[in-house]
Amino acid sequence: xxxxxxxxxxxxxxxxxxxxxxxxxxxxxxxxxxxxxxxxxxxxxxxxxxxxxxxxxxxxxxxxxxxxxxxxxxxxxxxxxxxxxxxxxxxxxxxxxxxxxxxxxxxxxxxxxxxxxxxxxxxxxxxxxxxxxxxxxxxxxxxxxxxxxxxxxxxxxxxxxxxxxxxxxxxxxxxxxxxxxxxxxxxxxxxxxxxxxxxxxxxxxxxxxxxxxxxxxxxxxxxxxxxxxxxxxxxxxxxxxxxxxxxxxxxxxxxxxxxxxxxxxxxxxxxxxxxxxxxxxxxxxxxxxxxxxxxxxxxxxxxxxxxxxxxxx
Amino acid sequence: xxxxxxxxxxxxxxxxxxxxxxxxxxxxxxxxxxxxxxxxxxxxxxxxxxxxxxxxxxxxxxxxxxxxxxxxxxxxxxxxxxxxxxxxxxxxxxxxxxxxxxxxxxxxxxxxxxxxxxxxxxxxxxxxxxxxxxxxxxxxxxxxxxxxxxxxxxxxxxxxxxxxxxxxxxxxxxxxxxxxxxxxxxxxxxxxxxxxxxxxxxxxxxxxxxxxxxxxxxxxxxxxxxxxxxxxxxxxxxxxxxxxxxxxxxxxxxxxxxxxxxxxxxxxxxxxxxxxxxxxxxxxxxxxxxxxxxxxxxxxx
Numbered sequence: 001x002x003x004x005x006x007x008x009x010x011x012x013x014x015x016x017x018x019x020x021x022x023x024x025x026x027x028x029x030x031x032x033x034x035x036x037x038x039x040x041x042x043x044x045x046x047x048x049x050x051x052x053x054x055x056x057x058x059x060x061x062x063x064x065x066x067x068x069x070x071x072x073x074x075x076x077x078x079x080x081x082x083x084x085x086x087x088x089x090x091x092x093x094x095x096x097x098x099x100x101x102x103x104x105x106x107x108x109x110x111x112x113x114x115x116x117x118x119x120x121x122x123x124x125x126x127x128x129x130x131x132x133x134x135x136x137x138x139x140x141x142x143x144x145x146x147x148x149x150x151x152x153x154x155x156x157x158x159x160x161x162x163x164x165x166x167x168x169x170x171x172x173x174x175x176x177x178x179x180x181x182x183x184x185x186x187x188x189x190x191x192x193x194x195x196x197x198x199x200x201x202x203x204x205x206x207x208x209x210x211x212x213x214x215x216x217x218x219x220x221x222x223x224x225x226x227x228x229x230x231x232x233x234x235x236x237x238x239x240x241x242x243x244x245x246x247x248x249x250x251x252x253x254x255x256x257x258x259x260x261x262x263x264x265x266x267x268x269x270x271x272x273x274x275x276x277x278x279x280x281x282x283x284x285x286x287x288x289x290x291x292x293x294x295x296x297x298x299x300x301x302x303x304x305x306x307x308x309x310x311x312x313x
Numbered sequence: 314x315x316x317x318x319x320x321x322x323x324x325x326x327x328x329x330x331x332x333x334x335x336x337x338x339x340x341x342x343x344x345x346x347x348x349x350x351x352x353x354x355x356x357x358x359x360x361x362x363x364x365x366x367x368x369x370x371x372x373x374x375x376x377x378x379x380x381x382x383x384x385x386x387x388x389x390x391x392x393x394x395x396x397x398x399x400x401x402x403x404x405x406x407x408x409x410x411x412x413x414x415x416x417x418x419x420x421x422x423x424x425x426x427x428x429x430x431x432x433x434x435x436x437x438x439x440x441x442x443x444x445x446x447x448x449x450x451x452x453x454x455x456x457x458x459x460x461x462x463x464x465x466x467x468x469x470x471x472x473x474x475x476x477x478x479x480x481x482x483x484x485x486x487x488x489x490x491x492x493x494x495x496x497x498x499x500x501x502x503x504x505x506x507x508x509x510x511x512x513x514x515x516x517x518x519x520x521x522x523x524x525x526x527x528x529x530x531x532x533x534x535x536x537x538x539x540x541x542x543x544x545x546x547x548x549x550x551x552x553x554x555x556x557x558x559x560x561x562x563x564x565x566x567x568x569x570x571x572x573x574x575x576x577x578x579x580x581x582x583x584x585x586x587x588x589x590x591x592x593x594x595x596x597x598x599x600x601x602x603x604x605x606x607x608x609x610x611x612x613x614x
Contacts, residue, residue, distance in 0.1 A: 018452025141592035146585040252459030
């Protein structure tokens with residue numbers, strides 16, 4: 001197990017290296033002078049030259065990449081062109097709200113999807129199952145900001161149960177923080193729930209048609225015991241896999257959700273960086289988000305071993 | 314969803330030949346019901362595509378024409394969907410915007426299908442390149458798609474071409490992986506081995522024996538790419554990193570309506586409904602195609 005874990009961790013290195021080269025190289029393959037791109041179209045030649053020297057664009061590509069990679073490995077993501085602050089610090093300041101949102105969204109997605117997916121599979125072809133399939137396809141087709149606006153219209157503007165937008169840090173007022181996170185987490189979780197629910201249903205159907213389930217039924221096991229103890233355990237690998245793979249879309253959704261609910265997290269930082277054409281910050285954010293995604297999928301691979309004792313590496 | 318209907322129909326059709334041969338219209342009707350998802354998704358998509366193609370003949374005016382005297386009007390007889398803050402007619406903007414949104418999704422689908430197939434074929438066929446290509450694809454796939462598009466858009470500046478390019482780069486690895494997997498399993502098939510042994514050249518094997526086998530998974534995956542591309546375009550435009558604001562697209566119209574959505578929610582929801590219906594139509598069509606092509610499901614029935 002330890003050996004497998006180590007091997008799997010080593011396998012993430014080339015993937016992250018590709019991401020790093022890609023993010024860095026992007027600045028060079030896009031047409032135009034990168035210094036001009038960063039400075040913006042209204043910048044004077046002197047400003048452009050200052051950026052060119054500061055960013056090291058006057059040196060050959062491989063020298064620049066070497067320097068950049070060296071600093072990256074020591075945890076330095078460069079300096080923001082706009083605020084002149086280190087990118088690492090900018091990201092550290094904003095990471096809290098985004099982590100809350102991702103975690104909350106994931107919990108809501110799992111709570112909404114797995115129970116309904118199991119129930120739909122257990123009642124295959126019945127009214128509930130057909131309604132379930134129709135609702136998941138519909139929900140899957142609605143962009144998440146529309147879901148967000150609908151939720152706000154109903155629960156904040158209509159019923160006035162929850163705040164429309166804004167973010168209160170948990171150390172200032174825990175109650176307000178939790179209330180404020182309900183709608184953003186629901187917005188983020190609902191779209192993801194459809195995907196997990198569909199996979200749960202398909203995976204459960206697959207397992208429920210196998211011989212050991214028939215045996216369990218024949219020996220008179222309780223229906224719920226068959227569903228949860230026998231079937232769900234065996235159906236969980238595809239579910240965990242889709243949670244890992246779907247994490248990328250969850251991150252994308254978080255960027256949009258933060259912008260709807262005015263949550264000062266990494267998504268908002270991304271949008272601010274776009275409007276300032278602050279490429280070092282965008283670079284840092286893409287790297288951090290990709291590393292998060294790779295780590296989540298590393299965790300998923302390690303969870304496989306816990307879920308299925310037959311998997312031995 | 315339609316297992317019940319399907320099995321009933323199967324029974325009905327099995328009995329049919331003993332009575333009298335089916336007429337052409339009845340056959341078509343039976344087929345349409347047999348593949349109800351394809352019928353529903355395809356029809357809805359066709360209607361939406363026709364609406365946007367026929368936009369000039371459906372009572373629209375110039376979607377960019379500003380009328381400062383009638384700004385922010387609610388839906389009325391003169392402006393069916395109301396007007397925006399520049400006094401532009403939302404009905405015309407939504408119809409013309411549909412052209413751009415559908416075209417962007419369709420272009421991404423075609424481009425990523427062609428390039429993805431090529432990369433997948435190369436990766437499956439030239440073994441020493443496989444490791445390198447697939448690691449690059451893994452790397453590209455581990456960047457969350459919206460962020461990848463944002464990074465590309467922030468460097469190149471907004472234009473229709475860059476939107477299509479950015480979203481295509483996101484989708485190419487997914488197609489390439491699918492095609493590689495399919496070709497790798499096809500290569501092991503006895504008929505392909507037979508063709509190799511009988512001396513067919515690589516091009517003949519690829520075009521005659523391998524590519525045809527990739528067609529059905531490719532078509533199914535491509536429909537989803539179309540749907541996903543339209544959603545990504547909308548999200549990019551919504552946060553201001555997508556289609557240039559001068560070009561109407563569903564994302565841009567919603568982005569325009571954003572500031573006022575609490576007072577004029579229809580400015581966001583009307584284009585939202587059009588987008589949702591389109592993506593729904595494509596997804597249902599894709600599900601239907603998947604079920605129709607999947608031999609395991611056919612066997613179960």
